[in-house]
Amino acid sequence: MKKILLLTDNEELLTRFKSLIREKGLSESSSYEFEYCFSPQNKVFIEKYRTVKWIRPLNVKNEVDFLSETYDLIISLHCKQIFPAALVNKVRCINIHPGLNPHNRGWYPQVFSILNGLPAGATIHEIDEDLDHGPVICQKEVKVESWDTSITVYNKVLDVELDLLNQKIIAILNGTYKTFTVGEGNLNLKKDFNSLCKLNLDEKDTFRNHINRLRALTHGDYSNAFFIDEEGNKVHLKIQLDRTNN
Ligand code: 0FX
Numbered sequence: 001m002k003k004i005l006l007l008t009d010n011e012e013l014l015t016r017f018k019s020l021i022r023e024k025g026l027s028e029s030s031s032y033e034f035e036y037c038f039s040p041q042n043k044v045f046i047e048k049y050r051t052v053k054w055i056r057p058l059n060v061k062n063e064v065d066f067l068s069e070t071y072d073l074i075i076s077l078h079c080k081q082i083f084p085a086a087l088v089n090k091v092r093c094i095n096i097h098p099g100l101n102p103h104n105r106g107w108y109p110q111v112f113s114i115l116n117g118l119p120a121g122a123t124i125h126e127i128d129e130d131l132d133h134g135p136v137i138c139q140k141e142v143k144v145e146s147w148d149t150s151i152t153v154y155n156k157v158l159d160v161e162l163d164l165l166n167q168k169i170i171a172i173l174n175g176t177y178k179t180f181t182v183g184e185g186n187l188n189l190k191k192d193f194n195s196l197c198k199l200n201l202d203e204k205d206t207f208r209n210h211i212n213r214l215r216a217l218t219h220g221d222y223s224n225a226f227f228i229d230e231e232g233n234k235v236h237l238k239i240q241l242d243r244t245n246n
Contacts, residue, residue: 007081
């Protein structure tokens with residue numbers, strides 16, 4: 001019996017992962033036992049899962065010994081915590097990442113792909129000591145169209161993450177996959193995203209670059225891009241792109 005811990009802070013992916021392992025008969029299998037955790041700073045999950053036993057908050061940094069002694073495999077499915085070196089060197093840890101490594105590793109990869117033109121996609125990889133870095137198990141590119149915004153690329157990436165998991169889950173659970181390495185690429189942090197959001201009304205650039213900046217910051221209900229007007233008002237904006245057939 002292999003003990004597997006799935007750590008996630010993403011509701012949609014949690015639901016889709018549980019359906020996947022149910023459909024594959026893995027949740028009732030006597031070969032695997034799955035446990036579920038989320039980050040203690042995830043207020044939505046804390047409230048939602050307050051009264052249930054099957055999922056609980058877990059601070060990875062404080063539980064390195066317990067985790068490495070208890071689990072055969074730890075899967076990060078958009079878990080917001082960084083796994084310490086002491087953990088990843090003791091137990092096999094896998095990351096399902098919404099970017100095409102090594103391009104735009106780190107925060108919100110599709111946002112940066114829209115901006116800098118580097119490929120977008122999804123990657124499943126073993127976790128090493130660096131962020132979104134480590135031997136790649138599988139990955140797939142997602143095409144970014146001129147009419148895409150952050151949310152439309154992101155939704156395609158989530159579908160690809162699930163496709164990759166669907167293809168590789170048994171090999172991942174059993175550790176029977178081959179890996180390959182990719183380069184170092186580039187890394188974006190949360191502060192890089194935050195500084196993109198403030199628009200300078202006097203900035204001169206091409207229409208292409210201005211449109212790209214706005215579509216990279218357009219993601220459903222999130223209020224990302226903003227400017228400060230002459231009277232000091234903070235004004236948020238999004239872009240709408242409609243493709244018509246010629
Ligand atoms: O779970 P996740 O999709 O992924 C993020 C990182 O991008 C990823 O590299 C990391 N491995 C993972 C643990 O955390 O993040 P999210 O659900 O907070 O956001 C999903 C998308 O929503 C994001 O790609 C861009 C968009 N978004 C999110 C927030 C909170 C915005 O546009 N503005 C926001 O303020």
